[in-house]
Amino acid sequence: MKGDNLKEHLWEAGYLILLAVILSYCWVSFRMEVLSPVSFGFPFVVLVAAVCGALVYLFIGEVRRAFYACIVMCAVGCVITALFFYLPSFQGLLPEQMGALRSLDSVLMAIFVIPFSAAGSFVAAYLFPE
């Protein structure tokens, strides 16, 4: 029973990380523009955030837990984005201060992405009740 529970939690964590990677790339492609093979606009990024939120709810099936999971997913996505912008400083391509400043972009990402992903999960909960 305990082992099953742990497996479920690990599965859930892996699922959230995968969604966070998708979310993070959408933001990075929006910010990187021509440097990214596919460049998304801002409306698409918030749409993806909402879809990710809905996917979180569909996976978890509980509104309350889905809401917290959405916040965790966005936080992980923001950490990935921050790493993306900070890593060049670590490689010595950018001054550390500039790298740290650029990685603050993840705060801006969090401001937009968290409300939209939560809203996405609520809409999914409304359309497909528990």
Added chain:
Amino acid sequence: MEQKNRKLILTVVVLLFASVTIIFMKTTFDNYTEFLRAIHGMEGYLIDLEIEGNTVVLTFRFKNESTWELYLVNVQFNLYANREFMGNFDTRKRVLLETGETEVVVSAEVHPRYVKELTGQEDTTLQSFVHDRSGGITWVLYGGAVIELPFEEETRNIDIIEQWVST
């Protein structure tokens, strides 16, 4: 059972999208690091200055640290000799800057009016003035170069501030 199937399908779909995303993220990161190398690793400096008549022949060396093939689209500068203004020059030739170092020669033909202001004599060329003068001339160059990146008309400027003493 039904919920488990749903979770499984969702996981597979998300995994597929995430795999594509990771590949794109890697490409974007590689492009970003190359971009930083191209911008922050690009340097242009003067390595030689020769005078032929009233023409100053300047040789610049540009260092491209990225693996991208960049283009030098313009070099523009103000030239001063012993603090006397010699003119504003630019060369709008497109030069390929491959990875490593590339030398670019720029000829600046100084207007006779500025030559006269420097030498204080009529019918004296810069070359003969430098040759006859024992102290040499201090050349100062303020300007920059425009580098074109391998994207749609994306350019960046680099500063070139150099000093040279010709004897």
